[in-house]
Amino acid sequence: MRPLRPAVFLDRDDTLNVNADLPPEAWARTKEGDLLDPAFVELIPGALEACRRLSDAGFVLVVITNQGGVARGGGSTRDIDACNTALRALLSPSDDHDEHVPAPFRASVVTASYSAPHHPEGDVPPFDDEHHWRKPGPGMIEAAAHELGLDPPRSWMVGDKQRDLDAATNAGIPPKRTILLAPGSPCPDLAAAADRILASAIDPSQTTRLTLRASSGAPLGDERARETVIATARAIAERTGVRLVDLDTADDRVTITLATHRLGALGFLAELRRLTNAWSRARAGADLWPTDR
Template sequence: MKSAVFLDRDDTLIVNRDLEIRPGERAGDFADPDRVQLLDGALDGCRSLKRAGFCLVIFSNQGIVARGGASLVDVDATNDRVCDLLRDEQGKPLIDAVYYCPFHPEGSVDGFAREHPWRKPSPGMIHQAVEDLGIELEQSWVIGDSPRDLDAGRHAGIDDERLILINEHTPDVAEAALRILAAIAPSERASFSLRAERPALLDDERSASTVRASAEALAERTGIRLLNVSIQGGGLQIELEGSEFVAVGFAAELRRLTNAWHRRHYETPLWPEPAVEP
């Protein structure tokens, strides 16, 4: 039996609420493969979870079909595009299965305008995935940006501590993935180091203290215990409590966050990409 992470799609993996609403569109309704845009951290997060052996399942309400805003073909094409963007370093797809619910009780399209056991917060999509893929729910998780995503997991019997809401405390899937990896890792120790693009970049006190503060904040948000943080000779070395998967995921997320900060302030990245040395 394998464990899964059930991932909501819109505003968890891809941008939806920040998309421009076009004439005739309803906020939140989105089914256009050409406008699919991964959210920050979605790719890194899925890669981290896959590395750790999780089955990745997207489960999404698509009442847009019942409302007549898109066809099943449009939704399938959009989902295919999401899956196409989510691949590992070798190009292998990360998503094992996609389930979506085209029904909505207030819809207008014949055949779809009704309540359905798949529609979150009902747990139908999770039950179906368990049956299709042989998933062990006991060790499975849910990540979503809406309470109804978590309620679907809860109604399927997943413990509350395995339901992760994307919000200001867990801003993206990469950090949700770190929380999961930290929670499942036996009490191991792992370390990683990053080397600055140029050693002098880390001699800058502002950069060095930002890196340290970012590492501490990330550890705090994800429940990871840092054992040692050292910055010297143009390099950062961190030892933490957790498996090697945690170290690799932590390094990737810290690099992404601090590179974004460095680009904002100095117009160049701090670390070359990729620069992980587990």
């Protein structure tokens, strides 16, 4: 028997493709939030690269999406399939963007897409009821695991809604392997989620964990300050190639775990302190962190 494989289950709308920020024309036939027109399928920047890195690392990528707009009369399951096909075509490696090959036949880093057209408030049978495929139900993940030979305990879920994460835990994916994308959080987008997933495979003995504590008060209680510290740490990691394994903030400190030796981590922390102190000085006339530590 073939061994079970780990997967990354991906929510679709606002995880892989732009949804909430679509123009009003996108919602001509549907309620806002129900994307059923393939002409409006557009990747979120960085999503393809993130998928490619996860795929290269050996994860099977599976899209699972609630599409209750069908139950509410905004389109058909054929419209869902058309959107999923358009998305999978966009998620094909760049060297496979041969325009002579029709989009549905290009290779995609995504192995499969599962959709739930049901909605309990819908009026289009047979989709006008609650269904175990509809997130937070576990049905789509269970079906994919069965059909594709996947291993939920070793898999991950990434989505922008709590129900995405609940569907995963209901299907046997450990809570610590579920990632909620949220602006201003350590995981604002799929690129950051991919960093976290790939970093989890790193041997902890090869990492260094360091904390910066505020000079006084609780400056990271300020949302903009917290977001700036997080964005700066990610930018330094990208520029230096040092992998940011974990980043945790409290109101008075930031703790980072880096896949490097202590000396490299101290250099990283010094750069983070220098840049964010300069930002804070320009903004508020005071340092965030003591400079003599």
